Every structure is written in structure tokens, then in C-alpha cells.
Amino acid sequence: MGREVIITGGRPNPFAAPRLMVSRLLQHRRLVRHLVVRDLKVTYHGTIIGYGWTMLEPLLLTAVYWAVFALLRGNEDPLFVLEILLGVLVYSLFSKTMSQTTTGLVTYAGLIKQTSVPREVFLWSAGAFQTLRFLLSCLVIPPTMLILGVDLDWTLLLLPLMAIPTLALAMGFGLIGAVLHTHVRDTAHVVSILTRAGFFLSGVFFGMRHIDPVHHELFALNPVAILIEMSRSAMTGDTSLLEVEWVARTLIVSATVLVLGAIVFVRREAEAVKHL
């Protein structure tokens, strides 16, 4: 006799929702892996260098920034180019994860209406795919630092860990956005505009050291800006411009948004699926 499943009306307990999501994801971790592999194969299908694009793309971006800032604007600081590159990588992880998660339920509507796979599996596979791309892209950072004459610091090893709070923040917003998007299809457009605006407000092309100290507190209220600054500090080993309070607040906000996203998603997804 197989496992008995009892399905009733009503929404799951909010306190149990995050744990429920974790247990479903663990149960379907193989499927998440299959979906990430599928996305990798499909994204780089037909290209000559295949997965090499995950590393070549940031390298070419670095060359463009170097051309713009070092050659045209006469900014000789090699660190500045690397800071921009890292800003682009962290912000891409955040924005792509959030936008793909927001549209995830609608994108996978066909599969969702035919299979009993927990819906969050499809959304987390999008986040896992973007994280993998981020980690592969980060591999170009150490050789680029050496080429540009920047010393390597052991704190560089902490750089991959920055993906965790970034993913948590993006997934939290994305899980809420996914439910909203099934009810109101404008949600994806709003998210698209917000992520574009966020690109200029999160210090991708500038950092804490380029801002008047008077405005540091205000700038630090943006968790994505602090996540980018944390990544830059991991790269250089210089934490002089980061306050412990900002880091702690950003980590707490990221974790809280993720938990809230999980609660909203687990409690609302059954109704959301009816709108697909």
C-alpha cells in the first residue's frame, strides 16, 4: 500500500509554509538538477564555445568597461573596471532570478496543469540556473585581477557565498511576484521597470567610495547595493567602507523576504494555479 495523501480545502499554516517548501524541494532535488541542466543545454545550444560563454561574456564586458572608463575617460584605476564587472554580475543574478521567477508559473502553465510536481520546483530551478551562471562567471575574476595587476586576497574565496543572500532576496520577491502575476499580468512589466531602475540605483556603475559619506546611510538602505558592496569587499579584502550594521541588516532583510515569499507562495499557489 502506497503513501496516503489527504488533500483538504484551506491554506497551509503560515508557520509551516517555509518548512513545507524546503521539504518539497529536497524531495524533488533531482528534478531541479534536470531542469538546470536542460536550461544550460538549451541556452548554449548551437553555439561554438557552448558553456564557455558564461565566462567569455563577463570577459568581453570587462574589455568594454576598460575601453570606456580607462581609455575614453582616462580613469586609470584597474579596480574600477573590476568593481563594475562584479556589480553587473551580482545585479544580473538578482534581476534575472526575480524576473524569471515572477513569470515562472505562467511560463510553466502547461506542465503545471498536467503534473503534480510542486510548483516552486520550477521557480527554484530558474534561480539555481542563474546562480550557476553567476558562479561560472566569477571564475574569470581572479585571472582578470592578475592581468590588471590587482593583488589577490584570500577573501576572494568568499565571493561565491554572496550568491546566497542575493538569491534569497530575489527568490523572496519572485515567489510573491509569481502569485501576483497569475492574477494581474502587468506584474511582469512592473518588475521589468523596477529592475531597470534598480540597475542605476544599486551602485552597479559606482560604489560606496564614489558617494559623499553624508549619503552612505541612505544608500545602505538598498539591500542590493550592499550585496554588491559586499561582493566588492570580498574581491579586494577591503571592508573599510562597509558597516557591520548594514551587512547584518541586509542579511536579515534577505532572509525575511525569502521567508515571506515562501509563506505567500505556499498559501496562495493553489488559488493562483486556477488563474493559469
Place this chain on the structure above:
Amino acid sequence: MGVIQFQNVTLDFPVKGGAPTYLKEQVTGRFRKEGRKRRFRALDAVNLDVERGEILGIVGPNGAGKSTILRLIAGIYRPDEGTIRTSGRCVLLAGIGTGFQGHLSGRENIKLNGSILGLTDGEVTERMEDIVAFSELGEHIDQPIRTYSMGMKARLGFAVAAHLEPEVLLIDEVMAVGDAAFRRKCQARIREMVSGDTTVVIVSHNMNTVASFCDRALCIHHGKVVSGPGPVEDAIGMYETILAEEE
């Protein structure tokens, strides 16, 4: 106790006005009476008890709620009221080949589709050659499935589904796949699957299929069970009466 039990299961769907698609409708809908939440009752206090190894047929006109019952059993929808109890792995065969990825080969799609349908990696590997042989795709199995015809995709989809070995098999109008010879093969495979302990629920508009496969049947109309579960001929008789009245 049955393998599938429904107790007063009710399910509502949002309808236009209740499910604003764009922000404008969402905002303006708040101020219009017809824009407020309106629901369509897809199932109304349905009770059901299916025993282990039984084959139950569900008949009824389009939009009656047949496929909705299967999706509730599979756990795709959650009831608004009532309780559903199921025992064992439920697999829904509907929209054969859903989730196939055109750029991946047939073999890669078997792995992906098998995983979506609940097979472990070991089970997929173990059954791979049987699935390939059943699909009759030969050397095409290693080609991207964007090069396949619709019939070839359907054959591959059914081949995966036919090797799932679930405790509860839910079949939604997927008995007509491929050419005549392959259809016969599919039907023989389904008979093989249902001859054991597998509990099966079949939704079909083909009364011959229902009559030849099912032990019992029910007829559903406007979300309510109007006949059965009971003798197959009673449910089919009720279905034909409803069709005659609607004409």
C-alpha cells in the same frame, strides 16, 4: 477503504470579472459590481470511492468536470471544500509529451520527462531501453525532438508514460496516439497496466473505450454526479440522455 476517496469535494474556478488579467481591469473591477469576484462551480459536493485494482470510467458532456476530477486526484488542484484521500503514486496521462524540449534528444527528453513524472534517475536508466524500444523511434532517439513529427513525439510521450508503473493511473483522453498499429499497441499496454493491482480512472468521450475497459462508471453534468458510480451501462445511458436533451 478505497484507494481514492472524495468526501463532499467542491471546487470553484474564477471566471471573467473574478479573474482580472490586467491592472486596468483589476482597478476598475473593484468599482463595478460585475467586476467583483465571480466563480464558476466546477465540482459540487462530489463523493467518490474507488477500490484498489478497480477501473472507473468518467463520462459526461464537455465542461462537465471530468478532467477536473482527475486533476484533483493527481493533486494538481486543491479542493475549496471537502476532503480527498489517495493512496500510492498517482500519475496523470494527459497532454502526452508535455514538457518536451525541442533542442534535446529523445533520450535526454526521456530523462527529463521521466523525472517530471516522478521516476528516479535509477528507474529511468533501468527502463530506458524498454522505453526506446516501445517508442519504435530507432536511431531517431538520439536526434533533437524538434526534428520529430507530431506522431513521433506522441509515441515517445506515451512510451515514457507506459513505463511509469504507478499505483493509481489517471487517463484523460490519451488512448488515441499515433497510427492505427501504435494505437492498438497503446491499448494493449494500458490493458496490461490495469490487469494488475493498478487502480485506474479513465475519462473518455469514446463509449466503446469506457464499456470495454471499465468495471464501473459515473456520469457527471454541470459539476454534479448524476449517475453512479455504478454499472457502466447506466452511466453511458445517462450520458446519452443528456446529449439527446442538449440537442
